[in-house]
Amino acid sequence: MASDSTSPLRAGGVGKTGITRLMPFSTGLHALLLKLGLSSRNCVILVPYIWLTLFFLVPFFIVLKISFAYMTIAQPPFTHFSETGHLSLNISDSYGRLISDRLYIDSYLNAIKMAAISTVLCLLLGYPMAYGMARAKPSTRNILLMLVILPFWTSFLIRVYAWIGLLKNNGVINNILMAVGVINEPLHMMNTNFAVYLGILYSYLPFMILPLYANLEKMDLSLLEAAADLGCKPLKAFFVITVRLSLPGIVAGAMLVFIPAVGEYVIPELLGGPSTQMIGRTLYNEFFSNRDWPTASAVAIAILILLVVPLAIFQRYQDKQMEAAE
Amino acid sequence: MAAEKQKPQSTHTPWNDPQAVPYIRIENVTKRFGDFTAVDNVSLNIYRGELFSLLGGSGCGKTTLLRMLAGFETPTTGKIYIDGVDMAGIPPYERPTNMMFQSYALFPHMTVEQNVAFGLKQDGVKDAEIKKRVAEILELVKLTQFAKRKPHQLSGGQRQRVALARSLVKQPKLLLLDEPLGALDKKLREATQFELMNIQDRLGITFIVVTHDQEEAMTLSTRIGVMNAGEIAQVGTPQEIYEYPNNEMVADFIGSVNLFEGKIVEDEPGHVLINSAEAGGDIYIDHGISSAPGAKVWVALRPEKIHLSKEDIQQPNNCLKGVVKGIAYMGNLSIYLIQLDSGKQIKVTQQNQLRSAEQLIDWDDRVSLTFHPNSPVALLG
Known part of the structure; x- marks a missing residue:
């Protein structure tokens, strides 16, 4: 294939040439698609992209548009840009309020704080679990993996509800502790930050374990032998070699926990108290209680920008690091 | 032994x-x-x-x-x-001890220099000393200009030398x-x-x-x-x-060898005589082994220690007859596959002292195989 560089087919690139060679017959549709610059491979990739454009990018632009509108008592409850004949952009009401009203900044910071603490807790609990799984016998490994995935077979909402039954004042935990005689009056666990942390930790732990496990499982164990051979004690080798090499897994797991935890609504709503003000909950109240769609949209856009931009930069940096490591 | x-x-x-x-x-x-x-x-x-x-x-x-x-x-x-x-x-x-691993087991996140220095660091050697010794050993394995590279940026041969340097540096x-x-x-x-x-x-x-x-x-x-x-x-x-x-x-494991099963006829301190039906004749070896006559032995004979000739040589022992069944030309030497009269196939290698055009022995030629009494080795079964 490399020798026929004069062939006109080469002009379309190596990948396309390969595919055309595999399919000597060119149907009418296939030829048309090729003319449009779409090889079969590109067509396959196109489907998810169209899906994401329709159901993510388009709604995103609708939200972006609403965030710049004025709130009105109408159906839908916001103005359109050209209603009065000239362009009317509202920044002070929606975005201005995000800065002037401490509620938004506080709930945003609180959400980040709680998500960060939960991520660290997930890592501290998930790393030993993933490590144990990766070093278990291959036959045991699959059973352990199954056990981690098992909770997904029940709805997320139901599992969070179940925690209410466990944590409330006359719930399972308090009843058992009182029956055994450890405590005389019920512990107040429901509607506290503790319950929220517990809920997030419980719900998101598999998202930490799975990427860590995938990473630790494929680690070359002879590296640890090499470290020991060169005089490195096992505990030090664990940090210098194992943890260092599992950084991509740690970052992947941390992102999978941190990002959804920041915007988490269900867990603080069901398990948290009035003081648990997270940005997802604020957004919900803005939208459904206050019916202030422009402000709710502005909150959504703000979360997105404040989360996505630093993460995108971090991801780029991480990609470079991983490239260097492999 | x-x-x-x-x-x-x-x-x-x-x-x-x-x-x-x-x-x-x-x-x-x-x-x-x-x-x-x-x-x-x-x-x-x-x-x-x-x-x-x-x-x-x-x-x-x-x-x-x-x-x-x-x-x-x-x-x-x-x-x-x-x-x-x-x-x-x-x-x-x-x-x-230090080990050089088959897979090299180089630390992928460290440069060549850091890999080599790793062992010295564990021993708490001073930085200046580490630098000196790493530089010396990289010089020895000719990798000085690759010191800052990561293992994945090296060829197989270079990685192997990093692994060697890393295991040598601690002496x-x-x-x-x-x-x-x-x-x-x-x-x-x-x-x-x-x-x-x-x-x-x-x-x-x-x-x-x-x-x-x-x-x-x-x-x-x-x-x-x-x-x-x-x-x-x-x-x-x-x-x-x-x-x-x-x-x-x-x-059998070291090099190539022809093995014949045989029986000891004479076992003197200075020589042994072995009769082998498989070889189709008697084999005389000029050094003794200690065993009783009649014992079963294996005779090992290296292919390069046999001489091939188209002449019909007649001698009482160390002379086998056969037909050339195959020739593999290797350049410096040729390997001949000979079918002995007993039916056993053996390998014989001959130096190609002449050019192939003048090659004397050809397929299906009938040949005599002779060897020096010093060449075969008797192995007790």
Whole structure:
């Protein structure tokens, strides 16, 4: 294939040439698609992209548009840009309020704080679990993996509800502790930050374990032998070699926990108290209680920008690091 | 042992000197994994400055033996002494050994320099000293200009040299090499073999090399230990092992060999006469073996020690007849496949002293095969 560089087919690139060679017959549709610059491979990739454009990018632009509108008592409850004949952009009401009203900044910071603490807790609990799984016998490994995935077979909402039954004042935990005689009056666990942390930790732990496990499982164990051979004690080798090499897994797991935890609504709503003000909950109240769609949209856009931009930069940096490591 | 047959006395052969104190002593070491015995009652003495090869096919226990020396495996029974110290209970990170891994096991997140410096750092060597020693060893393996690269930016040969540098930099009492040249192509392997011998000679470190490549073992080693099914089949210099294999397995494993089954007719101190139906004649060997007449023996005869002739040679022994069934032209030599009158096929190699156009022996020619009484080796079955 490399020798026929004069062939006109080469002009379309190596990948396309390969595919055309595999399919000597060119149907009418296939030829048309090729003319449009779409090889079969590109067509396959196109489907998810169209899906994401329709159901993510388009709604995103609708939200972006609403965030710049004025709130009105109408159906839908916001103005359109050209209603009065000239362009009317509202920044002070929606975005201005995000800065002037401490509620938004506080709930945003609180959400980040709680998500960060939960991520660290997930890592501290998930790393030993993933490590144990990766070093278990291959036959045991699959059973352990199954056990981690098992909770997904029940709805997320139901599992969070179940925690209410466990944590409330006359719930399972308090009843058992009182029956055994450890405590005389019920512990107040429901509607506290503790319950929220517990809920997030419980719900998101598999998202930490799975990427860590995938990473630790494929680690070359002879590296640890090499470290020991060169005089490195096992505990030090664990940090210098194992943890260092599992950084991509740690970052992947941390992102999978941190990002959804920041915007988490269900867990603080069901398990948290009035003081648990997270940005997802604020957004919900803005939208459904206050019916202030422009402000709710502005909150959504703000979360997105404040989360996505630093993460995108971090991801780029991480990609470079991983490239260097492999 | 084969070593008893040849006695070249020199200072470079401490294994022939009863006064010499072995540097590494392996005493009756056995290693079992469940029901499987990987290493079976192995005893070995290795001397300071030796380049000792453990040679054998896959699963013969050579790597397990090496890993026990490094401390990654514990012997089920038996003892290992390095420089007089019992290694039992001493973890790998406290042993005076370093290992070069078959996969090289370079740390992927560290540069060449950091990889090599890793071992010195663990010992708390001062930064300036580390820098000096790393620079020296990288110079030795000719990698100075690659010091800042990561392993994935290097070729296979370069990685292998990083692994060697990393295991050498601590100047261990014993360097263990697990198939060190396995991943290299033939040309590079040959060049590296000599480099390795050079380095070993200069640093005077004792090397133990595990290999399945008999050519590699022959080139590198002061002595070879041939292993089979967890046991040491024979220990000796490359020459002893090749010329005086002490059993069929060793004869067959090292180089190419023709084996004939036979019966001893005469067994005198100076010679043996063996009748072999398989060879189709009598074989006279000019050195004795101690066994009773009538005993069953194997006669090992190397293909390059047989002379081929189209003449119909008549002599009472060491003369076989056959027909050429195949010729493989290798350039410097040709391999002839000969079918003896007994029906057995054997291999004979001849130097190509003339050009192929003048080649005298052709397919289907009837030939006489003769050999010197010194050439065959009798192996008791």
